[in-house]
Amino acid sequence: MKLKLLFSTLAFIGMVLLVSIFYLKSKTPSSFNAKAIAKKTTKVQEKSKPSSSSDSKILIAYFSRIGQQYAVGNIKEGNTAVIAKMIQQKVGGDLFEIKVAKDNYPTDSYTKLTEVGKSEQEKKARPKLASKVENFDSYTTIFIGYPTWWGDKPMAVYTFIESYNFKGKTIVPFSTHEGTGFCGTRGMESLGAKLLKGIGIYGHVAQNERAEAKKLVLAWLKEIGF
Ligand SMILES: Cc1cc2nc3c(=O)[nH]c(=O)nc-3n(C[C@H](O)[C@H](O)[C@H](O)COP(=O)(O)O)c2cc1C
Numbered sequence: 001m002k003l004k005l006l007f008s009t010l011a012f013i014g015m016v017l018l019v020s021i022f023y024l025k026s027k028t029p030s031s032f033n034a035k036a037i038a039k040k041t042t043k044v045q046e047k048s049k050p051s052s053s054s055d056s057k058i059l060i061a062y063f064s065r066i067g068q069q070y071a072v073g074n075i076k077e078g079n080t081a082v083i084a085k086m087i088q089q090k091v092g093g094d095l096f097e098i099k100v101a102k103d104n105y106p107t108d109s110y111t112k113l114t115e116v117g118k119s120e121q122e123k124k125a126r127p128k129l130a131s132k133v134e135n136f137d138s139y140t141t142i143f144i145g146y147p148t149w150w151g152d153k154p155m156a157v158y159t160f161i162e163s164y165n166f167k168g169k170t171i172v173p174f175s176t177h178e179g180t181g182f183c184g185t186r187g188m189e190s191l192g193a194k195l196l197k198g199i200g201i202y203g204h205v206a207q208n209e210r211a212e213a214k215k216l217v218l219a220w221l222k223e224i225g226f
Helices: 002-027 034-048 079-091 110-122 155-162 203-208 210-223
Strands: 058-062 067-069 073-075 094-097 141-147 170-177 199-202
Touching: 058 079, 067 110, 079 094, 079 141, 079 170, 079 203, 079 210, 141 155, 170 203, 199 203, 199 210, 203 210
Parallel strands: 058 094, 058 141, 141 170, 170 199
Antiparallel strands: 067 073
């Protein structure tokens, strides 16, 4: 009889212990679980990891003309090209010259060049380009440079921006001019890209006053975070 009582008491204690263990396990909040904490932290760290320079690949695409140009005479390197190379010196990245497939732009007369530019603009032309950017998708930041042509950009630059998917990328515009200033970003606002503040630099300053041009370029790059 005594033995039976002992067994039932032990069985009862065992049951109580088992039920308590299951109850406590089910009530333990996951935040008390060290493994769960470690997993969560890792995930957050991955998400908020600051983008390092190796994460951002830069392309500097530009359109620029040589030959007879306003205020600088017969130039061997275009004004916008000069600025593009200054930018590359500071931020790195790859240079890409936007060239038309059939180059009929006069180099012997500035006036004739302005006429061709005007005619392209009036026709809303989209001149075919000579080459494509390889692995465009791998670039995260694209500088786009152009001379001011009749208050806007050369039509070949429209061909360029309409040829690629800029969604999620950062565009940094720059232009050279001879009086009307930065000619804006028409056509770039609707590309789904983040558009940074552009700069306009006098062409003759880019060409003939390089130290001054460099100062302007570096101050602008600093202002926009490069
Ligand atoms: C077709 C054409 C149109 C131009 N229109 C303007 C203009 O509207 N406003 C301006 O300030 N400069 C104008 N310019 C001057 C250029 O913007 C300037 O010379 C520029 O620096 C040239 O750059 P590039 O050598 O890179 O081609 C024009 C030049 C050309 C050839």
